[in-house]
Amino acid sequence: MLTAPAYSLDGGRSLHRWLRDMRTHHPVHRDPLTRVWTLYRHSDITRATADPAAFSSELWRYLPGEMGTGDLTAGNLTAMDPPRHRLVRDLVSRAFTARAVAGLRPRITAVTDRLLDAVADRGEMDVVADLSDPLPVLVIAELLGLPEEEGELFRDWAQRLLSFDRSDLTDEAARRRVTDTQKELLDHLRVHCRRRRADPQDDLISRLCRAEVDGERLTEEEVVNFANLLLLAGHVTTTLLLANIVLTLDEHPAAEARIRADRALIPGAVEETLRYRPVIVSNMRVTTRPVTVGAERLSAGQFVSLSFISGNRDEQHFTDADRFDVHRDARRHLGFGHGVHYCLGAPLARLELGIALEAMLDRFSRFEVTDTSVDYYDTPGVAGPRSLHIAFRHH
Ligand code: HEM
Structure with a gap:
């Protein structure tokens, strides 16, 4: 089969079988229809993410018409290459410090408790x-200082941005929605940003307005x-x-029992x-120039998809890779990406x-999933359930 089975079909089971086959037989493959190359092996993916000079994130340069203008991507780290990327990332990391993130612990705990109290x-x-x-x-919202x-x-x-389905790619009205x-959201953030410029507070937006590296703001x-990027990159992913x-954990009760007996395994369970x-x-x-990956020669200007889920x-790279193992040293997984674009919000996500x-x-x-079949998002590039019903018993 040439096309990957959709993740939403069965929560990735068919997809993983297909990916294993691709890693073995076509680790660097070009889709004849879309002409997009995909890298399926961990080593090829990390090689590409570590070499932004050859594998650029500035896709907009290669897109036609209105989409091919840099203005839409100003400040969007994920769509920027070094050296500008390094500069902006330094600026935002300075405002997005480990201390600022750790300081959110009481607030995250309070919000979690409130949400769980409501369903108790x-x-x-x-x-x-x-x-x-x-x-x-x-x-x-708290981090940014939004009310x-x-x-x-x-x-x-x-929710409205995420409900963009695969089928909507060809639907003009859906694209316009x-x-x-997106415009409504940006306008709202612009007003907030102006308010903070005029009257700075102790929040990320105010710090971003002030932050300076090499005289640049x-x-x-x-x-x-x-x-906007934080709201999109940090919300749905964590959800x-x-x-x-x-x-x-519902599928692996022995692992859940182990974590219950030893809470020190929680970070391992998150990473795994x-x-x-x-x-x-x-x-x-x-690609910005001709480059060889595995047995294939890619010319300049080729779109390359990095299959994190396959890597x-x-x-x-991982022994017994299809096994869920909370004791595994899962570092160097690609769940947060790799290289210069490695997830900026990883410490916050881990904390939450x-x-x-x-x-x-x-x-x-005890808790157990009660959905007989889980409803997965059909949004391209994203894998996870739209809803997940559980029944639980209190201690
Ligand atoms: C479990 C939750 C999360 C997952 C799975 C996740 C995943 C990722 C991935 C895979 C990338 C790399 C994209 C690439 O290489 O092209 C990335 C980048 C990024 N993430 Fe996350 N993320 C999560 C949570 C967060 C949070 C909480 C924030 C901030 C509040 C955040 C902010 C960012 C930013 C700003 C980037 C771009 C970094 C750059 O391009 O230099 N993420 N994330």
């Missing part, structure tokens, strides 16, 4: 709607786009990963889920996921 009497919940969707958006009551507004925007939603457009953790069931399936680069199951999982284990003596 029900004995059942939708992990996505009741916990993993609201939690990260409230945390990012708490705006949390709902941001959830709604994110996404562009309009971010433009207003860059600050706004970066805030789906927490749901994937619950789903995976990022490997075993990542939410970002793949990401794109474009994470590469048996040449660890707190949420621990709270669930503390409160519930």
Whole structure:
């Protein structure tokens, strides 16, 4: 079969069989229809992510018409190459310090407790709607200094952006809905950013407005786009990963029992889920010059998809790669990417996921997934459930 089976078909089971075959027989493959190359092996993917000079993230340079203007991507780290990427990343990391993130612990714990209190009497919940969707958006809103009551507004925007289906790619009205939603969100952030420029507070937006490296500051457009990036990159990813953790533990009761007996295994369970069931399936680069990958010669200007989900199951890199093992040294998984674009929010995501999982284990003596068949997103590049119903018992 030439086309990959959709993840949404059966939660990735058929896809993983197909990917194993591609890693073995066509590790560097060009889709004859889309003409996009895909790298399936861990070693080829990490080689590409480590070489931004040859594998550029500035895809917009190679896109036709309006999409091919850099303005839309100003401040969007994921669409930038060094040296500009290094400069902007230094600026934002300075404002996005480990200390600022660790300082969010009490707030994340309080939000998690509030969300779990709200479902305590029900004995059942939708992990996505009741916990993993609201939690990260409230945390990012807090980080950016947005008023708490705006949390709902941001959830709604994110939901509308995420409900973009595979079938919508050819639907003009659906594409317009996404562009309009995106514009509403950016306009809102611009107003917030202007308010903070005039009256700085102790929040990320204010720090971003002030941050300076080598005499350079971010433009207003860059600050706004970066805030937008955080809301998109840090929300849905965390939502789906927490749901994937619950789903995976439900399928592996022995692993859950081990974590219950030894909470020090929680970080390992989070890392192993990022490997075993990542939410970002793949990401794109474009070649800037002719380059050889494996047995293939790619010319300049070729779009290259990096299959993180495949690299994470590469048996040449991970022993017994199809086994979920919370004791595994899963570092160098590709769940947060790799190289210069490695997830900036990884420490925050780890903190949120660890707190949420621990709270669930503390409160519930048992939980089990009650959906007979899980409803997965059909959004390209993303893997995770739209909803995940569980029944639970208190300690
Ligand atoms: C489990 C949750 C998360 C997952 C699975 C995830 C995954 C990823 C991946 C795979 C990349 C690399 C993309 C590439 O190489 O092209 C990335 C980059 C990024 N992530 Fe995350 N992410 C998560 C949470 C967060 C959070 C909480 C934030 C911030 C609040 C965040 C902000 C970013 C940013 C700004 C980048 C771009 C970094 C750059 O290009 O230099 N992420 N993330």
